[in-house]
Amino acid sequence: MPELVRPSERYKDSFLDAVREAQESGSGLGDTLKWNLDDIRADFGKVLRDLTRYEPGNDLPDGFVHSEYRWLVEGEEYLGRVSIRYTLSDSLREFGGHIGYEIRPSARRRGYGTLILKLALERARELGIGPVLVTCDVDNLGSRGVIEANGGELEGEFEVPQHQDKPIRRYWIRH
Ligand SMILES: CC(C)(COP(=O)(O)OP(=O)(O)OC[C@H]1O[C@@H](n2cnc3c(N)ncnc32)[C@H](O)[C@@H]1OP(=O)(O)O)[C@@H](O)C(=O)NCCC(=O)NCCS
Numbered sequence: 001m002p003e004l005v006r007p008s009e010r011y012k013d014s015f016l017d018a019v020r021e022a023q024e025s026g027s028g029l030g031d032t033l034k035w036n037l038d039d040i041r042a043d044f045g046k047v048l049r050d051l052t053r054y055e056p057g058n059d060l061p062d063g064f065v066h067s068e069y070r071w072l073v074e075g076e077e078y079l080g081r082v083s084i085r086y087t088l089s090d091s092l093r094e095f096g097g098h099i100g101y102e103i104r105p106s107a108r109r110r111g112y113g114t115l116i117l118k119l120a121l122e123r124a125r126e127l128g129i130g131p132v133l134v135t136c137d138v139d140n141l142g143s144r145g146v147i148e149a150n151g152g153e154l155e156g157e158f159e160v161p162q163h164q165d166k167p168i169r170r171y172w173i174r175h
Pocket of ligand 1: 027028029100101102103104107108109110111112113114115135136137140141142143144145146149
């Protein structure tokens with residue numbers, strides 16, 4: 001059964017494969033495409049430390065909110081990642097929302113996107129976060145499917161300054 005876990009050394013090989021896949025296909029969230037594989041292989045501890053840097057107890061850079069990363073794994077296999085933000089900054093309220101996720105390219109279209117958001121919503125509920133805002137590009141049909149399968153109610157489509165190339169959709173999930 002796939003589950004959400006804290007990022008850990010146990011999934012290093014599979015995680016590195018997933019980063020390579022993302023870079024080869026040119027499809028990955030945020031900084032994934034810019035990572036240097038040799039650097040992260042040599043110092044995986046730094047990757048893990050970076051992934052906990054916004055957790056409660058740490059000082060935050062200006063404009064940041066507390067958040068946590070979780071990985072979707074099955075056995076030893078890394079399938080994807082999710083970030084759960086505990087509150088919304090002004091900028092996350094406009095674009096980004098409480099939860100952002102990514103499924104590794106080779107595992108897409110098998111329901112894992114829908115599952116990672118479902119599990120992240122369960123975690124958000126435990127943390128007392130809600131209603132939950134999730135946003136996506138208007139043309140990201142996969143993400144729209146994931147959000148709608150999890151009960152997302154469309155607030156609307158918006159042009160936002162942080163993201164000028166295309167409008168985004170904002171959805172709210174009440175639980
Ligand atoms: C968006 C993403 C997470 C979807 O993950 P996934 O594992 O493929 O999603 P699922 O298999 O659960 O699919 C959910 C629904 O979307 C549909 N879907 C998935 N990818 C699609 C695509 N590229 N085009 C059209 N529909 C798509 C599925 O068919 C499914 O609908 P169905 O239940 O009616 O069949 C994945 O494509 C991804 O990681 N993309 C890059 C990062 C990203 O965009 N993250 C979201 C930022 S808002």
